[in-house]
Amino acid sequence: MSDAKPEPKEEIIEDAVVVEETTPEEPVVVEEVAAPVPPQQVIYVQTPPPPTRKGNRGIGALIAVASGLIFAAVLAVITAIIGVFTNGSLSFNFLGNVQFYIPTLFFIVGFVLLVLLANRANWWAYIFGSIIVAVVVYFGTIGLGLLTTGIIMNTPEEAALRWASQLTNPFVVVSALLAREVALWMGSVIARRGRKLKVRNAEAHESWQREVAEKRAAHEQAYAPTATS
DSSP states (O other): OOOOOOOOOOOOOOOOOOOOOOOOOOOOOOOOOOOOOOOOOOOOOOOOOOOOOOOSHHHHHHHHHHHHHHHHHHHHHHHHHHHHHHHSSOOOGGGGOGGGGHHHHHHHHHHHHHHHHHTTOOHHHHHHHHHHHHHHHHHHHHHHHHHHTTGGGSOHHHHHHHHHHHHTOHHHHHHHHHHHHHHHHHHHHHHHHHHHHHHHHHHHHHHHHHHHHHHHHHHHHHSHHHHHO
C-alpha cells in the first residue's frame, strides 16, 4: 500500500465574460415653454348718455285745447248766422245752452287724441286725422245730445225718428265740417313744430356720436404706449 498523496485536481476557472446589454439612448424631448402672454388691458371709456328725443305731444296737446276755443268762437258766429235765416234775428242766447258746448267737448277730445298719436308726424297725419275728428264730433254731438234730452225714455220708433232728424241737423253738420277745418289747419301748425323737433333731435344725435367718437379716440391714443410695451 503506497502512501502516495493524491495529486490535487486542477480547477480550471474560466473567466466569465460579462456582457452588459445596453439599450439605445432615447431621444431627449425638449419642451418648448411658451412665453407668458401679457394680460390684455381693458380700457373703459365713459361715454355721455345719448340725448333724449324731444316729443311734440305736450305742446301739441296745449295747441289742440286752445284750438277748442277757436272752434267754439267760430261755431258761435256760424250758429248766430244760421239763426238769422231760421228765426229772422241775430241772437247769442244759445251760449247759455249746454247743448251748444257738446261739439266743442268732442272736438277737444278728438283733437288731443290725434295729437298724442301723431306726435312728430308730418301734416299728412293731420289731413287724415282731421276727418276722424270730424266724425267724432258728428256722432258724438248727436249721441250725447239725444242722451241729455231723454232719448232713453222714448219708444224705439220715436228714438229712431229723433236719430234720423239729427243726422241732417244744420248745427250738427256745421260742427262736423268746422271741426275738420280747424283740426286740419291747426294740425299744420303742430306738424311744422314736429318737423323742427325732428331736425333738432337728429342734430343732437349726430353731436352725441361725434363726442363719443372723440372720447374713444382720445382714450386709445392715451393708452397706446401701454398697450404696445
